[in-house]
């Protein structure tokens with residue numbers, strides 16, 4: 001395959017652990033020189049994808065292309081072009097932060113003099129660089145992990161939940177650092193649960209659920225196109241609600257959201273939510289919940305609603321406007337989540 005202009009591409013990537021599929025044919029297209037936000041509920045397959053992309057584990061099927069060339073079992077040496085931070089980084093606890101970076105530099109790609117001091121400064125660890133890593137806080141270890149990933153000045157950076165354990169100032173600093181790297185033409189592939197953060201950080205996002213891509217594209221475009229009002233009606237009234245709304249938005253613009261729980265997405269600007277409400281009321285239907293908005297959280301919930309119920313995440317993200325428990329897991333992403341099948 002050739003994927004011009006892409007820093008990273010996967011096609012049909014599959015990975016199962018025992019009988020459970022973690023990735024069920026994942027197709028990602030990550031353009032060069034962008035910050036790509038990789039999103040999905042707990043267990044969706046983000047870390048598995050990152051581990052496959054760095055050769056820590058191998059796919060059961062599918063292909064990976066890194067920086068324009070196919071990446072296979074024998075290609076781990078090419079990882080000098082790629083910096084990665086996956087799960088909690090491992091360091092020698094009895095060595096200082098600085099010495100850990102030196103040890104990594106000694107085994108990795110050549111780094112210029114002063115690089116380690118520059119990175120300690122960048123991640124705000126210059127003062128603590130001489131202290132043993134075992135004395136670091138969670139956020140300090142995470143900062144050191146980011147420094148380690150940047151050591152070889154990679155063209156592609158893979159970061160799995162880099163905001164883990166970072167305080168607000170650390171998150172702002174990380175965002176500035178990652179934006180700066182993208183401005184230099186590097187590609188940053190970053191998974192995150194902090195949707196507001198991703199909305200500020202990423203140029204392009206990919207959302208996965210149950211090991212498949214459900215949506216991918218420039219964030220501005222996705223949020224624009226997804227302008228949606230979500231309503232919940234009695235199950236028995238779903239068809240009548242659809243009929244009542246079609247004159248307002250057209251046939252294709254009312255769709256059931258994953259799960260048989262009466263949620264419908266109406267593709268209409270959030271500012272027209274009251275028109276939706278009125279059309280329903282005129283048909284004698286009263287929604288038990290109505291949400292409007294085209295922020296990333298709404299989009300994420302809409303696309304992964306059937307999945308988020310599998311974990312506590314449904315509660316963490318909150319189902320605004322709904323007092324009910326999150327719907328049960330619907331299994332694989334189905335057609336209504338927009339995923340390719």
Ligand SMILES: Nc1ncnc2c1ncn2[C@@H]1O[C@H](COP(=O)(O)OP(=O)(O)OP(=O)(O)O)[C@@H](O)[C@H]1O
Nearest residue numbers: 017020021022040041042043044045046047048049
């Ligand atoms: N080593 C493993 N052995 C067995 N199952 C695994 C293993 N690693 C991952 N899985 C399973 O694969 C699926 C995807 O896990 P993964 O860690 O990739 O999710 P994730 O998207 O990173 O989730 P989180 O948001 O919680 O970090 C889950 O069902 C998980 O239980």
Ligand SMILES: [Mg+2]
Nearest residue numbers: 046047048160
């Ligand atoms: Mg993970």
